[in-house]
Amino acid sequence: MTESAAALREPWTSLEDQRRVAMFGMWTFIASEILFFGALFMGFSVVRVLHPAAFAEAAGHTNIWYGSANTAILLTSSFAMVMGLRAADLDLRRLAALCLAVTAVLGLAFLIVKGFEYKDDIDKHLVPGQDFALKAGAAQIFFSFYWGITAVHAVHLTIGIVLVSRLAWLLMRGDIAMRSPQFEVTALYWGFVDIVWITVYPLIYLGGGRS
Amino acid sequence: MTDAIAADHPQGLARARDYLHAGSTLRSWLMSTDHKRIAILYGITITVFFLIGGAAITVVRLELVSPNGNFISDDTYNKLFTLHGVIMVWFFLIPSIPNTLGNFLVPLMIGAPDMAFPKLNLASWYINLAGGLFTLAALVAGGVDTGWTFYTPYSTMFSNGNVLLAAFGVFIAGFSSIASGVNFIATIHTLRIAGMGWMRLPLFVWSIYAVSLVMVLATPVLAVTMLLIVAERWFGLPIFDPAHGGDPLLFQHLFWFYSHPAVYIMILPAMGVVTELITCFARRAVFGYTFMVYAMVAIAFIGFFVWGHHMFVSGQSPYASLIFSFLSFVIAVPSAIKVFNWTATLYRGQISFEAPMLYGLGFVGLFTAGGLTGLFLASIPVDVHVHDTYFVVAHFHYIMVGGSVSAFFGGLHFWWPKITGKLYSETWARFAAILMFFGFNFTFFPQFILGYLGMPRRYHVYPPEFQIYHEMSTLGASVLAAAYLLPPVYLGWSMFRGTRAGDNPWGASGLEWQTSSPPPPRNFRSPPALPDTVYDYHAQGKAPAADQASPRRRDSEARQNVDAAR
Numbered sequence: 206m207t208e209s210a211a212a213l214r215e216p217w218t219s220l221e222d223q224r225r226v227a228m229f230g231m232w233t234f235i236a237s238e239i240l241f242f243g244a245l246f247m248g249f250s251v252v253r254v255l256h257p258a259a260f261a262e263a264a265g266h267t268n269i270w271y272g273s274a275n276t277a278i279l280l281t282s283s284f285a286m287v288m289g290l291r292a293a294d295l296d297l298r299r300l301a302a303l304c305l306a307v308t309a310v311l312g313l314a315f316l317i318v319k320g321f322e323y324k325d326d327i328d329k330h331l332v333p334g335q336d337f338a339l340k341a342g343a344a345q346i347f348f349s350f351y352w353g354i355t356a357v358h359a360v361h362l363t364i365g366i367v368l369v370s371r372l373a374w375l376l377m378r379g380d381i382a383m384r385s386p387q388f389e390v391t392a393l394y395w396g397f398v399d400i401v402w403i404t405v406y407p408l409i410y411l412g413g414g415r416s
Numbered sequence: 417m418t419d420a421i422a423a424d425h426p427q428g429l430a431r432a433r434d435y436l437h438a439g440s441t442l443r444s445w446l447m448s449t450d451h452k453r454i455a456i457l458y459g460i461t462i463t464v465f466f467l468i469g470g471a472a473i474t475v476v477r478l479e480l481v482s483p484n485g486n487f488i489s490d491d492t493y494n495k496l497f498t499l500h501g502v503i504m505v506w507f508f509l510i511p512s513i514p515n516t517l518g519n520f521l522v523p524l525m526i527g528a529p530d531m532a533f534p535k536l537n538l539a540s541w542y543i544n545l546a547g548g549l550f551t552l553a554a555l556v557a558g559g560v561d562t563g564w565t566f567y568t569p570y571s572t573m574f575s576n577g578n579v580l581l582a583a584f585g586v587f588i589a590g591f592s593s594i595a596s597g598v599n600f601i602a603t604i605h606t607l608r609i610a611g612m613g614w615m616r617l618p619l620f621v622w623s624i625y626a627v628s629l630v631m632v633l634a635t636p637v638l639a640v641t642m643l644l645i646v647a648e649r650w651f652g653l654p655i656f657d658p659a660h661g662g663d664p665l666l667f668q669h670l671f672w673f674y675s676h677p678a679v680y681i682m683i684l685p686a687m688g689v690v691t692e693l694i695t696c697f698a699r700r701a702v703f704g705y706t707f708m709v710y711a712m713v714a715i716a717f718i719g720f721f722v723w724g725h726h727m728f729v730s731g732q733s734p735y736a737s738l739i740f741s742f743l744s745f746v747i748a749v750p751s752a753i754k755v756f757n758w759t760a761t762l763y764r765g766q767i768s769f770e771a772p773m774l775y776g777l778g779f780v781g782l783f784t785a786g787g788l789t790g791l792f793l794a795s796i797p798v799d800v801h802v803h804d805t806y807f808v809v810a811h812f813h814y815i816m817v818g819g820s821v822s823a824f825f826g827g828l829h830f831w832w833p834k835i836t837g838k839l840y841s842e843t844w845a846r847f848a849a850i851l852m853f854f855g856f857n858f859t860f861f862p863q864f865i866l867g868y869l870g871m872p873r874r875y876h877v878y879p880p881e882f883q884i885y886h887e888m889s890t891l892g893a894s895v896l897a898a899a900y901l902l903p904p905v906y907l908g909w910s911m912f913r914g915t916r917a918g919d920n921p922w923g924a925s926g927l928e929w930q931t932s933s934p935p936p937p938r939n940f941r942s943p944p945a946l947p948d949t950v951y952d953y954h955a956q957g958k959a960p961a962a963d964q965a966s967p968r969r970r971d972s973e974a975r976q977n978v979d980a981a982r
């Protein structure tokens with residue numbers, strides 16, 4: 206069995222067709238995901254329009270340093286992902302494996318920073334409920350969306366980390382064809398999760414009116 | 417390639433004479449990536465869910481015979497109609513036609529060996545099953561009393577039912593819809609046989625394509641809505657809570673942004689099925705093919721912009737209501753185009769009344785009645801009067817049961833010979849079709865009157881003057897239940913004792929009829945020949961050709977040919 210044949214899946218007879226349809230499928234899925242996050246952003250925006258002052262005050266209590274650091278980490282991870290994809294295209298197995306590993310590690314770093322941020326938020330009583338720190342009622346809604354949106358994004362990122370680590374592992378063991386469509390599809394998904402964060406960041410962290 | 421297949425399927429799939437004989441172990445079914453077997457798996461689960469949902473509403477209808485309600489408590493009553501709604505909408509109607517008939521037929525109709533992502537196809541069934549089990553668990557663990565709409569703040573702050581599990585089950589099932597939608601879209605885009613352009617796809621395939629777009633773009637919003645309910649109820653995050661400045665209307669907007677397009681998820685595939693039935697049994701090319709396509713795409717598209725007509729009395733802006741009302745009238749136009757085109761297809765056709773055609777014609781009538789009463793509801797003054805009454809219940813059951821379920825049964829009968837390779841008893845099938853039509857109208861027509869007179873939906877007790885209509889409805893429901901129990905009997909019988917079906921018992925024109933019945937594992941032993949036109953029956957304004965005789969004659973001839981070939 207040649208290497209290309211190893212990457213071929215039912216019901217396809219050519220790897221080119223398979224790659225095309227895999228990408229097409231992922232784009233279609235991303236269209237669906239856009240509506241998923243879009244609904245969350247829409248809900249956030251509606252309540253923000255209803256209670257602008259409370260949302261501005263609440264946004265001032267988010268930790269912009271963590272948020273900005275994570276933005277930088279995630280953008281860098283996407284750079285590593287694209288490098289890995291290019292390396293796979295050029296048949297550079299070890300470089301591709303390295304880039305994917307870096308991508309996964311940066312993804313993990315994002316989650317770790319997020320963890321510290323969550324801990325800070327909990328210490329500052331920013332979890333909606335009885336002993337919530339802020340007075341304005343709608344501030345609780347801001348933080349409901351904050352926890353909801355960032356958690357859903359983190360779940361997406363975790364799935365991405367698993368997919369990328371798996372590919373890196375398979376590359377290192379030499380168990381995957383370099384021409385497998387999985388690289389491109391995974392990179393597309395990773396890019397999407399990154400772009401979602403690019404929307405989350407201004408929505409949540411930059412609305413606080415800091416000068 | 418063939419090595420890989422043989423290695424995956426120890427039973428020797430490549431040599432099997434048809435997909436039903438490609439392995440007989442439970443594992444060969446549960447792990448199969450053959451779209452036909454997955455369709456059967458879906459068929460089994462939706463039948464089970466249909467029976468559960470049907471049983472729940474049977475109790476409700478029996479309870480409504482008397483105005484005061486004697487048998488069950490108010491609480492149980494609420495839980496039963498919620499169970500009926502949740503199960504029927506998400507675990508029967510939504511997957512019914514797309515995931516059984518669509519899964520089975522789309523690759524066959526476009527001359528493909530399988531779906532674009534066979535493993536994803538199997539995964540979607542497991543996801544659907546998992547969602548269904550979560551929802552059933554919610555019912556075993558105490559039930560849910562919110563109605564299928566899960567309106568806040570009741571569902572998040574007050575209901576004692578097991579909303580969490582049910583909402584989570586619906587959330588999970590949504591991903592099954594999205595996976596199926598992605599799969600259908602990719603399949604239809606990339607696996608059409610050479611020469612089959614978009615404007616010669618069978619309209620059933622078009623309907624599945626349109627419905628997949630809705631599934632992919634609407635379902636994620638439902639997923640988010642359910643997630644927010646879980647967040648508010650479980651984690652105590654006040655999202656819709658008015659006490660903190662939250663807006664329960666936001667929930668309704670999000671919910672109906674999915675749940676109105678969901679109506680089109682249920683009806684579009686039914687329209688596709690009925691087009692196949694009517695063309696075949698009128699021996700006519702479909703009237704206005706291009707407009708049938710545009711109409712379906714238009715319905716799928718405009719369907720995204722009418723959700724506010726569920727909220728006319730919710731306190732939303734009157735200007736919003738005005739626009740939603742207008743758009744709801746607009747969406748009636750493509751629907752009406754379809755009805756006119758079906759009737760125009762019948763004109764000067766050689767109509768014969770086999771069981772599938774009876775379902776198809778029943779669909780046209782009932783869909784029209786349901787659609788026209790939808791226009792009543794789209795006009796705000798009438799809606800204010802009949803909002804949340806049995807008028808609404810009757811209206812959407814005309815669309816979902818009279819429309820979708822009729823079409824599902826019609827399609828099931830039409831393609832049964834292809835799916836199982838056996839012919840069922842035509843007499844019984846016609847009897848069941850007529851009984852179903854009769855029982856359906858008997859059940860739901862009185863509800864129009866009931867609602868117009870002011871009987872609110874979801875009420876356990878009611879004033880005695882409404883009793884006669886409730887009794888009629890319950891009596892009709894018993895007839896309907898009997899009619900639903902017939903097909904499993906004679907269809908089941910046909911599997912074991914039925915006559916063998918030919919490849920094309922109806923003399924129909926689709927590619928799926930060119931392969932053997934039941935089809936081999938990879939659908940076609942030799943590539944099918946694409947006919948000159950889609951719906952290759954006799955054209956508009958032309959006299960029927962000699963080979964366009966009634967299906968039954970063609971069938972007997974075909975059978976003689978098969979015998980002669982033996």
